Amino acid sequence: MTTNISQPQDGVRSIPAGIWALGFVSMLMDISSEMIHALLPVYMVTVLGTSALAVGIIEGVAEATASITKVFSGALSDWLGKRKVLAVIGYGLAALTKPIFPLAPTVGWLVAARFIDRVGKGIRGAPRDALVADIAPPHLRGASFGLRQSLDTIGAFLGPLLAIGLMWLTADHFQAVFWVAVIPAFLAVVLLIVAVKEPKRAEGLRRVRMPLHRDELGRLGATYWWVVVIASVFTLARFSEAFLVLRAQSDGLPFMLIPAILVVMNIAYALSAYPAGALSDRMNRVAVLAIGLLLLIAADVLLALVPGIAGLIAGVVLWGLHMGFTQGLFATLIADAVPPELRGTGFGMFNLVTGVALLLASVIAGILWDMVGLQGTFLVGAAFSLLALIGLTLLRDRLRNASG
Structure with missing residues (x-):
């Protein structure tokens, strides 16, 4: 890869x-x-x-x-x-x-x-x-x-x-x-x-008869499944943005201004996604992805521990930046890892597994919010991010050994 x-x-x-x-x-x-x-x-x-x-x-x-x-x-x-x-x-x-x-x-x-x-x-x-x-x-x-x-x-x-x-x-x-x-x-x-x-299919590219067969899923490779596992753990950390809205509401932000929180997040996301992707073409992709995980940890800590509008805005901006540094990068790592003839299957399985993880993450976040409050929700998110970061270091070592 x-x-x-x-x-x-x-x-x-x-x-x-x-x-x-x-x-x-x-x-x-x-x-x-x-x-x-x-x-x-x-x-x-x-x-x-x-x-x-x-x-x-x-x-x-x-x-x-x-x-x-x-x-x-x-x-x-x-x-x-x-x-x-x-x-x-x-x-x-x-x-x-x-x-x-x-x-x-x-x-x-x-x-x-x-x-x-x-x-x-x-x-x-x-x-x-x-x-x-x-x-x-x-x-x-x-x-x-x-x-x-x-x-x-x-x-x-x-x-x-x-x-x-x-x-x-x-x-x-x-x-x-x-x-x-x-x-x-x-x-x-x-x-x-x-x-x-659509580009022409490369000559000699293997025809795939049963893409979801166990043998074909095995051809996706161990590196691909490492990326899927890391992305799933990471997804447990980045639960639904609805909880950013609830954080804004808990700070007493007027109802009329609450949607602006998601606008701010998406602006940060849009402005950072291309530069992060371009940066990953110039340096190690895993290192760029690690920056994204660190941004999420920082966002979660701010949202959990810094009350008021200042902590909210800073956390939301960092949340948007982490999205820009990770979402396109995970897709790029998938494209790097899988054989060209199985790219559709690779992206499909990735989306399914991370979709299930996002649903589970939002359920966990909701339970934590009701039981221990917003601090517990965001701090547990930071803990999942840290786990994903540890997994990312293992992936980096795997890639280094494979290239060596």
Whole structure:
């Protein structure tokens, strides 16, 4: 696995156009989705009379569906030897669901739309990441994943901001905002079809007949599974950002300003993801990832022990920076570790395992919050981060021995 590459770098301008296009596709779809998701729970409860419990169940089932679907779509992309067609299907399904949200007369329609939307996310996720790995030159792989992650995250905070502005302009007309959200979703699909060219399959590349067979999963290699285990432990530390919102609420931040916490976090995330990825192309990737883990430990300690708005903002900024230094890097390490013909399967399994870990992390965090308070939640998060950091040193030694 490549972790230290000394080839000359030409900066962001050298990243292939296909990576830029995939980044903008992700950004547009995220703008659309977040415009809807930022308002959907409130819309379901206040307009359609849905209970909060029902909202929670719907969201949980939707995200679980996306995680499970990613495994099969990634494996299918390896079996077909094609990535783009599955990405188009996934983004297309998500776009087709968007008009349902303003038209839905009942909660049942919204549930169906949310479910299909998450199926679309699951279908596109692993093939898209594998496509990034296929298009990116090896010496720009970290920068390429970082750029896609930065653009994706820009969409994650532009969407809610647009929703807030449109709700003000339309005097809280939910359906009008939902209709505007349809536009970037369809633009994303058009851009994907027109601007992203899938590279030709390399001659002599092994055909994969049963990607999820035990033998094929074994071909992913021990290094890959080390990365998955470390990422899972790390995911136990970075529980749902909902707990950042609860920390803000505990400090007495006005309800109107609480969403700004996630905006600040995503800005820090977006600004750091590309530089972190580019840095990993110039030095050891594991070292850059270790910086991300240290940033999370610092964030958790601040959020646990420094009360008030100053501690909150500093912790949230560090939380966003740790995301920028880790999310694209884990994807890059996966791309480095797995054989090219199994990249879809590798990303699919990675997403499934870390998705389950994120669900477990949020449950653990909730229990700790109720039993011992916010300090216990964030300090346990720091402890999990420390465990992941220890695992990372073992991975570094393994890679060093393998290269030696």
